[in-house]
Amino acid sequence: xxxxxxxxxxxxxxxxxxxxxxxxxxxxxxxxxxxxxxxxxxxxxxxxxxxxxxxxxxxxxxxxxxxxxxxxxxxxxxxxxxxxxxxxxxxxxxxxxxxxxxxxxxxxxxxxxxxxxxxxxxxxxxxxxxxxxxxxxxxxxxxxxxxxxxxxxxxxxxxxxxxxxxxxxxxxxxxxxxxxxxxxxxxxxxxxxxxxxxxxxxxxxxxxxxxxxxxxxxxxxxxxxxxxxxxxxxxxxxxxxxxxxxxxxxxxxxxxxxxxxxxxxxxxxxxxxxxxxxxxxxxxxxxxxxxxxxxxxxxx
Numbered sequence: 001x002x003x004x005x006x007x008x009x010x011x012x013x014x015x016x017x018x019x020x021x022x023x024x025x026x027x028x029x030x031x032x033x034x035x036x037x038x039x040x041x042x043x044x045x046x047x048x049x050x051x052x053x054x055x056x057x058x059x060x061x062x063x064x065x066x067x068x069x070x071x072x073x074x075x076x077x078x079x080x081x082x083x084x085x086x087x088x089x090x091x092x093x094x095x096x097x098x099x100x101x102x103x104x105x106x107x108x109x110x111x112x113x114x115x116x117x118x119x120x121x122x123x124x125x126x127x128x129x130x131x132x133x134x135x136x137x138x139x140x141x142x143x144x145x146x147x148x149x150x151x152x153x154x155x156x157x158x159x160x161x162x163x164x165x166x167x168x169x170x171x172x173x174x175x176x177x178x179x180x181x182x183x184x185x186x187x188x189x190x191x192x193x194x195x196x197x198x199x200x201x202x203x204x205x206x207x208x209x210x211x212x213x214x215x216x217x218x219x220x221x222x223x224x225x226x227x228x229x230x231x232x233x234x235x236x237x238x239x240x241x242x243x244x245x246x247x248x249x250x251x252x253x254x255x256x257x258x259x260x261x262x263x264x265x266x267x268x269x270x271x272x273x274x275x276x277x278x279x280x281x282x283x284x285x286x287x288x289x290x291x292x293x294x295x296x297x298x299x300x
Contacts, residue, residue: 007059008151015147018048051145058141059152061088062095066137069160071285072126078160080122082137086112094143099124100136126162129292134158163288168251170258172233222261232265232277249291260284270294
């Protein structure tokens with residue numbers, strides 16, 4: 001990833017404390033004419049001045065390589081894996097990585113040996129649906145003394161998707177799209193015979209989570225139930241009676257999750273977009289992507 005032309009250097013809050021101490025020492029040395037205090041004052045000032053180039057060098061030849069961020073639902077967290085690479089011949093210490101303007105916490109790396117890399121995951125809130133771009137990533141460091149901070153900016157073209165927040169009625173609509181030649185087939189529906197478990201999809205109802213498995217230390221799994229069903233569920237934006245587009249998108253997102261949970265084929269119709277009935281992870285994310293990119297309230 002391409003870095004900015006020059007790293008920036010600016011004082012930290014600790015620098016104000018250092019100035020106060022140096023000022024007090026200078027006053028004491030001048031008023032008492034004490035060589036020992038003068039010597040201590042000059043030594044402390046020299047240590048501070050020597051620490052400045054060490055702080056600047058701590059980010060020299062350090063670069064980053066962000067990976068793809070997985071989509072998240074609005075109200076959840078986006079996870080962005082980033083690899084911090086030390087291409088120098090010296091160990092780098094006390095490095096922090098941050099995404100500016102996203103409200104996430106800094107990720108701290110204590111030590112990166114020469115020629116090695118450290119992998120961290122930045123997490124920040126997904127506030128608004130749509131496709132978002134991460135324009136800048138920043139590396140900072142206050143090593144070794146913490147009186148000044150060096151900042152290194154990296155331009156980025158990384159994007160991530162935020163799906164609409166699922167909300168509304170979890171019951172799937174009764175009307176279904178059917179083919180004239182369709183035959184009854186066994187599908188998964190709520191309230192019938194138990195048919196196993198599958199991985200939990202973020203955003204879906206927690207009523208069907210296998211909590212006993214969670215208590216045993218296993219990952220979140222969702223219970224599935226078998227039933228007889230015909231045709232596929234038809235999800236239509238224009239058929240909803242909500243006034244706002246965001247409410248409709250949230251309801252459709254919840255139905256996509258529920259239809260996928262019970263493994264019932266579902267289609268999606270939006271203005272200028274129609275997705276044929278199917279089921280599976282690829283179809284699931286295709287539908288949610290269409291909802292996320294629906295024109296209107298989107299993030300930049």
